[in-house]
Amino acid sequence: MEQIIQDFKAYLGEMRMFRQAQAIMSFDDSTIAPKAGVAARARRNGFFAQKVFKMTISEEMKGFLDALESEVGNLDAPTAAMYRIAKKNYDKNTKIPVELVREFSELTAKAHVAWEQARENDDFEHFAPYLEQIVAKSKEMVGYRLKEGQHPYNILLDDFEEGMTMEIYDEFFAKLRETIVPVLKTVVNSGKQPEAGFMREFVPKADQEKISFFAAEKIGYDLERGYITESTHPFCNGSHKTDVRMTTRYDENDFISSFYSILHESGHAIYEQSVCDEISDTILSRGISMGFHESQSRFYENVIGRSRGFWEYIAEELKTYLPESFKDITPEQFYRATNQARPSLIRVEADELTYSLHIMVRYEIERMLFNDEISVRDLPEVWNKKYEEYLGITPPNNTLGVLQDIHWSMGAFGYFPTYALGTAYASQFVAQMKKDIDMDALIAKGDFAAITAWMTGKIHRHGSIYTPAELLKQICGEQLNADYYTAYLKGKFEGLYS
Numbered sequence: 392m393e394q395i396i397q398d399f400k401a402y403l404g405e406m407r408m409f410r411q412a413q414a415i416m417s418f419d420d421s422t423i424a425p426k427a428g429v430a431a432r433a434r435r436n437g438f439f440a441q442k443v444f445k446m447t448i449s450e451e452m453k454g455f456l457d458a459l460e461s462e463v464g465n466l467d468a469p470t471a472a473m474y475r476i477a478k479k480n481y482d483k484n485t486k487i488p489v490e491l492v493r494e495f496s497e498l499t500a501k502a503h504v505a506w507e508q509a510r511e512n513d514d515f516e517h518f519a520p521y522l523e524q525i526v527a528k529s530k531e532m533v534g535y536r537l538k539e540g541q542h543p544y545n546i547l548l549d550d551f552e553e554g555m556t557m558e559i560y561d562e563f564f565a566k567l568r569e570t571i572v573p574v575l576k577t578v579v580n581s582g583k584q585p586e587a588g589f590m591r592e593f594v595p596k597a598d599q600e601k602i603s604f605f606a607a608e609k610i611g612y613d614l615e616r617g618y619i620t621e622s623t624h625p626f627c628n629g630s631h632k633t634d635v636r637m638t639t640r641y642d643e644n645d646f647i648s649s650f651y652s653i654l655h656e657s658g659h660a661i662y663e664q665s666v667c668d669e670i671s672d673t674i675l676s677r678g679i680s681m682g683f684h685e686s687q688s689r690f691y692e693n694v695i696g697r698s699r700g701f702w703e704y705i706a707e708e709l710k711t712y713l714p715e716s717f718k719d720i721t722p723e724q725f726y727r728a729t730n731q732a733r734p735s736l737i738r739v740e741a742d743e744l745t746y747s748l749h750i751m752v753r754y755e756i757e758r759m760l761f762n763d764e765i766s767v768r769d770l771p772e773v774w775n776k777k778y779e780e781y782l783g784i785t786p787p788n789n790t791l792g793v794l795q796d797i798h799w800s801m802g803a804f805g806y807f808p809t810y811a812l813g814t815a816y817a818s819q820f821v822a823q824m825k826k827d828i829d830m831d832a833l834i835a836k837g838d839f840a841a842i843t844a845w846m847t848g849k850i851h852r853h854g855s856i857y858t859p860a861e862l863l864k865q866i867c868g869e870q871l872n873a874d875y876y877t878a879y880l881k882g883k884f885e886g887l888y889s
């Protein structure tokens with residue numbers, strides 16, 4: 392058995408090498424790769440994707456899984472986790488016919504182009520036939536994986552956050568709706584917004600870059616094992632804990648946008664840089680789930696970055712990089728300007744209060760699609776109605792409405808809810824952290840070491856050893872509980888707008 396376990400680990404280690412190469416290539420594709428190489432890169436990426444896919448379902452893999460099946464109870468935690476992950480991939484990838492996987496991948500490549508055109512021309516009808524096929528094929532693929540009595544959408548939810556179901560999300564979003572919708576009404580009815588025009592002052596890109604490096608390093612990102620550059624959409628890319636890169640984008644009339652992008656991506660990056668050495672060369676070296684990853688990025692971006700204490704500390708530091716016009720701006724002015732809440736149409740630009748309402752709209756629509764309650768042709772109408780109901784505004788066109796996100800063109804159903812989930816996890820962690828350290832006082836002093844060390848000890852170091860539910864229970868002693876998140880939002884925004 393010892394030999395089998397060793398060979399199994401060596402096999403997974405080989406897969407990880409391919410994935411490391413894929414990560415570096417993907418970073419290159421999204422940053423510096425020349426436009427002319429698109430077709431060649433697509434062929435190359437397809438080659439590597441297929442290589443890794445084949446390894447997940449090979450005869451060799453089957454041999455390992457069969458041999459280990461009866462031993463699972465005796466394996467140490469990391470090895471058991473490797474088995475669990477490999478087995479889940481094997482089951483998923485062998486159940487769906489390869490031909491269907493290939494068709495789906497071709498379809499989504501075409502759908503992506505159609506989505507871009509539809510968005511540009513505000514032409515939902517142009518995208519609709521593709522989306523209809525994507526939904527149909529997604530249902531077909533899920534059909535091969537269904538266990539008796541299981542709801543198809545639950546399989547997709549589980550793909551993005553292990554263990555999550557409609558039952559859990561329904562209760563979760565119901566709580567958010569009950570809290571956030573009335574708080575947003577309070578905000579709107581207060582009729583006041585803070586003065587924020589000063590945030591639009593011109594800040595040269597070179598100075599914003601200095602701010603990015605300063606802020607990332609200050610909160611715990613290790614530049615010796617990292618690299619920061621630009622891309623159209625900010626992202627974080629980790630291939631190994633010693634090589635975790637991230638990007639932002641600079642708008643010289645909106646310096647705060649790159650600042651918050653950097654805090655957000657730093658949260659993802661610190662997670663990837665902080666896995667313990669014992670598993671850093673294994674497939675367990677990545678963060679456990681989408682939800683956990685987002686909990687870290689939103690913790691640094693919002694819980695820290697949009698707190699009053701943070702501005703008390705960072706305002707003076709930032710002024711050393713900002714133009715003279717910021718000289719007399721107080722920490723309180725920064726705090727209020729960076730916490731404006733208002734109903735808006737675009738998810739990625741939404742504020743901390745309303746963000747989860749945008750997610751809720753998408754969750755409810757996906758749920759109805761997979762329940763056969765609505766069809767793709769109904770989407771614009773359903774979308775607009777939900778925006779009116781929750782946010783009190785109606786998109787003037789589909790480009791600013793149902794066509795705004797890339798996810799459905801990729802067939803990524805079940806992905807959206809993890810964004811809201813991550814934010815709720817973060818509030819749960821904060822409640823626990825405050826039992827151990829004086830988080831608010833440390834933030835106001837600009838001392839983030841103990842905060843990041845707490846997150847590392849509880850979350851980062853474990854990589855993917857535990858499932859999200861196991862780790863959550865370990866840290867908080869309970870399962871998902873939206874109360875911490877709703878209390879946080881209510882306290883903060885009623886305070887700001889009362």
Ligand SMILES: [Zn+2]
Nearest residue numbers: 655659685688
């Ligand atoms: Zn993120």
